[in-house]
Each structure stands twice: as structure tokens, then as C-alpha cells.
Amino acid sequence: MNELVTKIRVHNEDFFVASTIERCPKSMMLRELVKNALEAATSAPLGSRRVEINACLVNGVRKLRIWNTGLGMNAEELFRMCDIASSIGKMQGLDGNFGMGAKVASLPSNHHGVRYRSCRDGRVSEVLLGKRNGVYGRVLRRDPLTGEPSAVVDVTDAVKIEGGETASDWTEVVLLGNRESQDTVADPYDGNPKVPKWWLQLGLQLRFFQIHGDVDVLIGPDLHDLPGVRSFIPMARIVGESFARWDTVQVADGVKVHFGHDPIHPERSDVNASFKDSFSRGISLAGLLYADEIYEVRMWGGWTSEAPNYGISSHARHVSLLVELADDYPVQPEGYRQFLRYKNGAQDQVRMMDFAAMVRANHPDWLREMMRSASPDQALIGSVKQQLEKLIAALGLKRLRPQFRSPPQAPKPPAPVSEKVQAPAPVQPPVQPKAESDTKPTASKPPEDKAKEPPAPKESLEKVEDFEEMPELLLLRSPQEVADRNLRYRAARFYPESHQLYVNLLYPSVQQLVEQLVVLAPLKASPVLVGAAARAAAENALVLRLGRAVVYGLAKRNAAEGWSEAEKKQVLSSEVLTLIADDLPLAFAAAKDFFDQRITQIAREAAESRPAFEEMGAA
Known part of the structure; x- marks a missing residue:
């Protein structure tokens, strides 16, 4: 009991739950479901850590199924897991698990139902989450053992009839969509938005840079254009095995920048050399890398049109860029994990552009040379340059340039995935802006009162007047x-x-x-x-x-x-x-x-x- 305050409670629980669910971006559904499955699978013995993503038939209609090995849940735990801000066997904290990931992210696109099954000690319990009469909750159904309506039912016999195993623990999630007739394999968001056939592989690759814990992620044939079941290939493996270059520049404040070169494909002009099939599509990309997950992703035309901001004047179709933030960098995922926020100050969203000057100052030598070799038209440029320089001088054109201060030092981040580390350029790093998963007993971890001070806000920078240079x-x-x-x-x-x-x-x-x-x-x-x-x-x-x-x-x-x-x-x-x-x-x-x-x-x-x-x- 707290003698200093009376707790704030939720007056309209239905409205609070609905608003929490319906404000969640639909695109986070895949991330949350797979993240849960990966974490749960690490509790299985080595050699049997597995996540399977495939299709199953429910009343003759294909539904997306995510299944994992690892410690299962009994009926009571499965019931508790379905509540908002509840998770089983994890520490809760603002820096880690928020306890409202997968169920919240899945329900906006699955009013008809999200079916959870979990096998623990040979018994399989099932819960159906859905929306009925405008209210989100556990759908009551008749329990085959008791004959009474129940939120959690025992489906052990049904699983055995279906050919499922009960000798070891596992957990399964099946997305039933918004309609009984909805194919959630090909159309997971009920047409809003529409997705390409390879949406799942690309969605996983653009989020999970690498998979830890020796977990094998297997994707069924209904979700790709190749025969049989295939293992998911994370980006870390693609850049390590298939890129011509993958170099890292370590800078001073807990940030490192990865530069990758993926040359043009020898037989196809529309893809890069790393292209093999739909699991390795041969595209360039850019983004923020934090805790082995990618945020702020740019690819294809979105990346090539933005690349000049990072000093990449040519070959952007063949150059990939990841700005990696150390685990103790003063940022944290926002509530739905769609993007990162700075911890202090105004808690602004972390943007790739915050690091543009740092990237420009730390290009590896091979990238500089590649861009230099792609700069023809020196005669034309020279003629125009002389006239523009005269105009700038005649106008007395000046600009205010920021006098950068060095942000606080951070402990060295984990060893890079790259094959080569290049020393940073001798310049001050830029100043940064001001600043869940579901599924062992639950403990609470209060947020730390003292986060490491983030770099000073941009507005506080001193500025010095300098003559303008010709573009x-x-x-x-x-x-x-x-x-x-x-x-x-x-x-x-x-x-x-x-x-x-x-x-x-x-x-x-x-x-x-x-x-x-x-x-x-x-x-x-x-x-x-x-x-x-x-x-x-x-x-x-x-x-x-x-x-x-x-x-x-x-x-x-x-x-x-x-x-x-x-x-x-x-x-x-x-x-x-x-x-x-x-x-x-x-x-x-x-x-x-x-x-x-x-x-x-x-x-x-x-x-x-x-x-x-x-x-x-x-x-």
C-alpha cells in the first residue's frame, strides 16, 4: 500500500483497451509475433530451437500460423498472458519488454480472432482473442472437458486428432483475420494495406538484422515462390556472405556506421550481385540499427533519392548504410516499437538524418574513390563554377554554420558484424537532437531515474558565420x-x-x-x-x-x-x-x-x- 498517493485507475476499461489496440500500427504485427516466438524458442534445448511460419487450414481457409518450441504455458498462464501489460516469465521495463506487444499489434487486423495454443507437460490449452459487440477480449467457448463456457479451453484431444505433437512444449499463434473467409497468408491486413507475395521475408529482413540464440526460423512454401520449406536469411548473413564490401567506422559516442557495397548483378541490371532468390533480393538499403533491429528503413527509390544527404552522390543503388547505436545509447523504442525516441529532453523521434553529417565525414576510402570515378563533365562544371563563384562573391553570401560540441562518451558497443573496421575521420561527431513481447514468474523492473545524458539539443548549438561555398x-x-x-x-x-x-x-x-x-x-x-x-x-x-x-x-x-x-x-x-x-x-x-x-x-x-x-x- 502506498501511503503517499492514491493510484490512478482506468475508469472506462473497454475504451482504454480499444484505444490501446486500435492506435497500434498494423505493420508491427509481424515483428511482435516473431519476436515473441524467437524469445520463447531460446528456452528450448540447443538443437531444437525452432520457429515455424507457415499456413494452416481453419474451416478450409488458409490462415497464417507462427509456431515455436520452448517452454509452454498452462491454462492459468495463458489466461493471464492475454491481458494488456501482462507477460509470462519476463522482466517488464521501459527499456525492454512492455508486455503489450503481440496481442495489441495483432488484434487491429484480426477482429475475427487470434488463436493462441500452448502445450505444457502434455496438455494443450487454447484461448481465442477477438472483438465481439465492440469489445476486445477472450471469446467464451464451451470447454470439451467441463461442458461449460470458458475463456480457456483444453484442446489436447483435438490437437492429437490433427496430428499435432504433445510430447514436448510449444506455443502457436494462428491469425484468423477480420473474416472467416479471409486468407491471412496472402492478405494479412484484409486488403488495407495490400501486400506482395514476398511480404513476410522482406518484412523480417528489414527488421531483424540478425537472429541470436541458435534459433532456426523456417518459412513454409505458402509464403514464398520456392519449393519446400526454407530457412530465413537475416541481413547480417547476406552482407557477410554476399556483399563485396561491408566495412565499419567506429565513431566516438557509441555510434558506428556500416557501409556496404553490393555491385551490379553480372546478368541482371535490375538487382545487385547478392540477388539469389526471394530470400536474398539484391537491394540496397539504409536505416538505424539498435539492439539488432532495423528502424527508419529506406530502400529502392526511397534510399537512392535520400542518399545525397549522406554524401553518397552516386552508386546508391549498390551502397547500403546502417547507423548502429550502442545498447546503452540514450534512446528507447516508443510504445509500439515502430520507431526510436531520445530518452531525455523533448524525447524527439530518432531520425536517420540526425546522423547525416557524421556519415558524410566518415566515408571509407573505397566509397570516396568510387564516387570520384563517377564524376565526369569537369569541363562543363568548371565553366559554370567560375561564374557561380563570382556571383557568390558579389552577393557577399554567408551562412551560419553550427559549432559542434562533442557529445558524451559511451562505452564501446559490441563487436561489429563487419569484416573491416576503419578509423573515424578526424572531425567532431555531430550533436544529436534533444532529446513486450509476450511469453518464467513475472517481475517488475522500474525505469531508471538517471538515463545517460543524450547529446545537447540542436537549438543550443553555438553558430559561427562563414562564407558560403559553391554547391x-x-x-x-x-x-x-x-x-x-x-x-x-x-x-x-x-x-x-x-x-x-x-x-x-x-x-x-x-x-x-x-x-x-x-x-x-x-x-x-x-x-x-x-x-x-x-x-x-x-x-x-x-x-x-x-x-x-x-x-x-x-x-x-x-x-x-x-x-x-x-x-x-x-x-x-x-x-x-x-x-x-x-x-x-x-x-x-x-x-x-x-x-x-x-x-x-x-x-x-x-x-x-x-x-x-x-x-x-x-x-
Whole structure:
């Protein structure tokens, strides 16, 4: 009894339970169910630790089944396990098990029922959780042993008839969905959202970086496109066995950055070399790695379009990036484990972008060299660069740069999965923002009052004035490069974090300007040389006016009044830059001057070289 306070109680229990369940993101269902099964399986003897994910038939309809070895639950324990904030045989605490994972995450998509069975000492108990008449709870059914309605029923005989084993302990969860006719193998969320056939393998790989405890995860043939039962392959194994490079840079504050290189597949251009089948799809990705689980995942186009923020200007389709936070880093999963929060301060969500500067400062040598080798067009860039530098100087353009402070030191994290550890770059690490599972007797672990102080909030950084640098220009000429930057229908994109401007040289206004210039050439000029001159002029005009637009946009950044923060960002948006690229009359005069100079140069060179002159005349 507490003599200092009266406990806060739940007045409307039905509303509290329903709101807790229905606010849970549906996407967390797979993570919670599999995490429970993995933890329970570690209680089984070595060699028999197993999790099986497959299909079973319930009244002739396929339902998703997750089954694991390990210590089972008796009827009383199974009953208790179904309550919110209840778990069996685990320590409860904000840093670990919250006691409301799998059941809460499963019920939003399974109103018809989530069937739990557990075998303990040869007896199998069953509970059906569901929603009836607007209330979530254990569905009452007739117990075959007593004939009375009961929340927990003995189904030992039924399991034996079905061919199930009772000689050893196990636990099973079957998802019945929202309807009796719902196939929860192919459609686990009842169409909202829809999922591809390989949703389960990809969902597991994008969450569980590695599996501990010698647990074998087996996936049945109904859940993939290969014959027979297959073992799940976690990302740690893929990067270790199939990537060309997987290197780690250890930085100073409990963070390490993993860089992976997965070259293009020798026979297929749409996947990387690690591709084997649906269990190893050959894709690049990025995310936060904490306690061997991946958060903030980016992949495919979502990753390639964001990669420049991390200084990865090219080859993002073949480069993977994981920022790993040590176990004692001052973060914790939010209530539904969908993302991480900083422990102190305003408890902001932890974002990949919080570590962008740290990543940019610590690229491994092979990545730097790979990007350098993919930077052509130095002549064009050099010409534009000189003019933009003059403009920046004329405007006296300056910016406020943060004076970073070093965050508190953290104990060294566990040994990396990587094959090589590279020393960090000699720069200060960036300052970070301010800052369950269900299934041995339950004990409570109070949250620690003193969490390790997280790095200072961004707002508290001192800032120093410095001259602005010219943005790095990166010119995209291939359809794949354009698609990777999400610029198929845009002319350019500026990345303020990395101070880079990507220009789409396949944008239609370039060809339109080329066609306008070609008709102005002398009749005797070589079409090939004229076309090259016109394209060079059109590209120069596009890059120059987009570069000037970015410089003027940066000049508005320090405007004291008249410009909101949203407006300052908008002037540098891809949409505004595209409108500037569409204004051909604005570009025509400068492009024509450039073109005329090139044609004059071609004519002069032709006059000095008879073979070249004859080639032009013949054309």
C-alpha cells in the first residue's frame, strides 16, 4: 500500500483497451509475433530451437500460423498472458519488454480472432482473442472437458486428432483475420494495406538484422515462390556472405556506421550481385540499427533519392548504410516499437538524418574513390563554377554554420558484424537532437531515474558565420541516375544537408533548346559537330541558370524579415527549379552566345585543318 498517493485507475476499461489496440500500427504485427516466438524458442534445448511460419487450414481457409518450441504455458498462464501489460516469465521495463506487444499489434487486423495454443507437460490449452459487440477480449467457448463456457479451453484431444505433437512444449499463434473467409497468408491486413507475395521475408529482413540464440526460423512454401520449406536469411548473413564490401567506422559516442557495397548483378541490371532468390533480393538499403533491429528503413527509390544527404552522390543503388547505436545509447523504442525516441529532453523521434553529417565525414576510402570515378563533365562544371563563384562573391553570401560540441562518451558497443573496421575521420561527431513481447514468474523492473545524458539539443548549438561555398554540381545523364534521384519529371534537386545540386540533363527543355540552336548553324557545318555544340550550349545554359537560382535562393536564407522559413525552403525546391528550367526564352540568349562561340571555333579549326574542312563540306 502506498501511503503517499492514491493510484490512478482506468475508469472506462473497454475504451482504454480499444484505444490501446486500435492506435497500434498494423505493420508491427509481424515483428511482435516473431519476436515473441524467437524469445520463447531460446528456452528450448540447443538443437531444437525452432520457429515455424507457415499456413494452416481453419474451416478450409488458409490462415497464417507462427509456431515455436520452448517452454509452454498452462491454462492459468495463458489466461493471464492475454491481458494488456501482462507477460509470462519476463522482466517488464521501459527499456525492454512492455508486455503489450503481440496481442495489441495483432488484434487491429484480426477482429475475427487470434488463436493462441500452448502445450505444457502434455496438455494443450487454447484461448481465442477477438472483438465481439465492440469489445476486445477472450471469446467464451464451451470447454470439451467441463461442458461449460470458458475463456480457456483444453484442446489436447483435438490437437492429437490433427496430428499435432504433445510430447514436448510449444506455443502457436494462428491469425484468423477480420473474416472467416479471409486468407491471412496472402492478405494479412484484409486488403488495407495490400501486400506482395514476398511480404513476410522482406518484412523480417528489414527488421531483424540478425537472429541470436541458435534459433532456426523456417518459412513454409505458402509464403514464398520456392519449393519446400526454407530457412530465413537475416541481413547480417547476406552482407557477410554476399556483399563485396561491408566495412565499419567506429565513431566516438557509441555510434558506428556500416557501409556496404553490393555491385551490379553480372546478368541482371535490375538487382545487385547478392540477388539469389526471394530470400536474398539484391537491394540496397539504409536505416538505424539498435539492439539488432532495423528502424527508419529506406530502400529502392526511397534510399537512392535520400542518399545525397549522406554524401553518397552516386552508386546508391549498390551502397547500403546502417547507423548502429550502442545498447546503452540514450534512446528507447516508443510504445509500439515502430520507431526510436531520445530518452531525455523533448524525447524527439530518432531520425536517420540526425546522423547525416557524421556519415558524410566518415566515408571509407573505397566509397570516396568510387564516387570520384563517377564524376565526369569537369569541363562543363568548371565553366559554370567560375561564374557561380563570382556571383557568390558579389552577393557577399554567408551562412551560419553550427559549432559542434562533442557529445558524451559511451562505452564501446559490441563487436561489429563487419569484416573491416576503419578509423573515424578526424572531425567532431555531430550533436544529436534533444532529446513486450509476450511469453518464467513475472517481475517488475522500474525505469531508471538517471538515463545517460543524450547529446545537447540542436537549438543550443553555438553558430559561427562563414562564407558560403559553391554547391557541388552533379550532372545526371542516364535514365537510371535520373530515376534514382526521383527526377524523372523534374529538372533538378538541391540537397541542403550535403550542399549538392543534381541536374537532370535528360529534362525535355535541354532537347528543345538544342533544336532551336541547330537551325541557326551555317549550312555547310557538320551536323555531328553542330549537334554537339548545340547540346553543350543547352546543357551549359541549364546548369548555369539552375546554379544561379540556387545561389539566389541561398541568399534568402538569412533574410531578417519578409521570408518565412517555409518560403526560404520553397525557393530551393525541385518544383521551383523545374519552372526555371522550363523558361527557355530566359536561357536562349546566353545559350546562343555559347553556341556561336563553339561554331566559330569549329570553323576556325576547319580552316586550319584541310581534312576537317573537307569533312564539314562533305556533310
